[in-house]
Amino acid sequence: MASQAQSRSTASTASTSSNLSSPFGHRRSGPCQYQQPASQSRKGPARALIERGPKFVAVSQATTSAKTVNRNTGMQATHSLSAEYGSSSDQEREAVEAMLNFHRSSQSPPHRSSQGDPSHAKDDVPKAVPASVETSLGADVSAEADRVLDGIALSSLKRLRPCDSCRAMRKRCDFESGENCTRCTERGETCAYTDEMRKKPCLSFSMGGTAEMSSVYHIPAAAVPDVRALSDSPYMQQAILASLDESPRIAKTRRHAACTACHTKKIKCDMLKPSCTGCYERSKVCVYPIPPQNSDAEPRKTHFALPKSTLISPIIPSQPIPSETSTIVKLEVPGQSLASINPSSSVAVRHPSLGPDSGDESIHSVDNGYYSTDSAASRLNQLSQEQSQIDSSSAISSAALAIENLSKPQRTSFPAVSSSPVVSDHHLSNTSGAHRPASASQKSTNQFPLFNPSYFERDPNFISRFKSKKQIKQAAITAAALASNPGTLSLADIVLDKLPRVKPGIQKRIKCGKLWILDPETAEKVYFCPICRKDYTTANGLKYHLSLHTDFHNMPPGYYWSKESATEDLTKVFQCTVEPCRKAYSTLAGLKYHMGKGKHGSAEGKQSGDEAGASSSEDEEDLNPDE
């Protein structure tokens, strides 16, 4: 714990230096606690990995994710872009390089399409993509996208599914060590992906997004590597075999594994027992459905799920530990020696969901969620080691970042992402000053921030975010569209996709009555708006805020964005259509209130802006004299 504090202190010092000299005027109260991947270098992970070795080249380049929502049509398309490729041949590497160069060459100066055009809100042509993209990209998407996808994803698909061993054990396969997953590495084995274990539909997937998307996105031929040359890839051969396998499959009914509450709420259930994290945090009773007695299938387990026979904790999280559980050793703090644990006795380990850094009983009661198992103790030990690594590496990386910032000139507008320093995704996000202009006084001169693929060179693990080939395909399509017409994607979605996953200890929550709230003592506002520099403690807060900056792209009927008002105040882009009111608001909600409950409050006003705008203010006041 002392070393941890020391690391924090060291990092804090570095961070302070960084803050003082940050070209973005970014102030932070704490150090970055995130681990910098060892594979990263000043060259950036993509180039570094390309040059590092031919065996398993991981390229992280030109990654983005965005979601474009057209409110008029209701069409929604999620794009995720990544080019982190796992490949094993020169051809694959060349393909990767081709894509990489394409993205590099296609980065153009920022611009904001349709800005200031009031008619933009009524423009229903582009659907999810601006018309400029459509005209510049043309058609013939799907085929090209398929080719790209085959090239960039087939060799990496191996990493999208568990290896045979993990699959047989029903364990999570992390693929962390390149060719081998951690589990196989520890066992001295090599990950295998045999035909028997293969999941059949790997190769067959449908075009992501929508028909509109497919008609407007086009990947330039120059950017498309000749992926057909990759057909000798072992995995591709497997995939082809898979696609040819038409043998009927026996339909199996999945077992209800999530707890009842999570199942009902349709939220992720980590299936921890006796209480999943969701129920634990809500102080609710976690109930799992009783499996059928004659079932021969073993229920799925997470790596924390333990045999019921070893459980010593109560089902109800708030219930204290029974006193009979004699040899309980509370391993509250990661790093605590495990030597005192008697392997033959029950060992109480903190609920894994509490994380490694939440040892304070005022924050999480340690009476909750204990497990009795050696594996849990082992896991705790692992968490301890991970935490210490994070602490040490974050201190180093924070110091490096501070040095980098000291040597950089001051910037006055939204930075188009420098080539340095190379930081991890978490680091990038946590030191969000990397996206923050100098000061709030420069707000009015701020450029509309653009997506720049090099943002995501910093995230070598980006591929892990994709769950399917379909998502990768969408990413490839988006990459091409974006590269051809940068700046056209939703700011909110681009930024939000890169939000940090705040680790425990950074955003602790405390129990406040019935609710769990962020601990004001420790909560850091790690989420920053790149436009106005407002900061938020939660992703949701920033998400909401970012929508305010982008909603004018898809104004509902009757509302429109006023260029004139925006010139005066960029934050007030929602203007009342009623003459002579024309009051402007910074949010759509504000204008809605204005039209609905506010000055123009009326039944008509609550229906649509068109109707509200068409009706006179006198009529509305007559209808609602009280308001």
Add this chain to the structure above:
DNA sequence: TCTGCCAACGATAGGGATTA
């Protein structure tokens, strides 16, 4: 101080993509 207005937070329902 009160009230109206606004911005934002947090919880939740549920559509639907994905997976087993």
Add this chain to the structure above:
DNA sequence: TAATCCCTATCGTTGGCAGA
């Protein structure tokens, strides 16, 4: 085909601010 859960929209609530 059922289960999982990501993701979005929506709603209720809270807190800050400005004007009365």
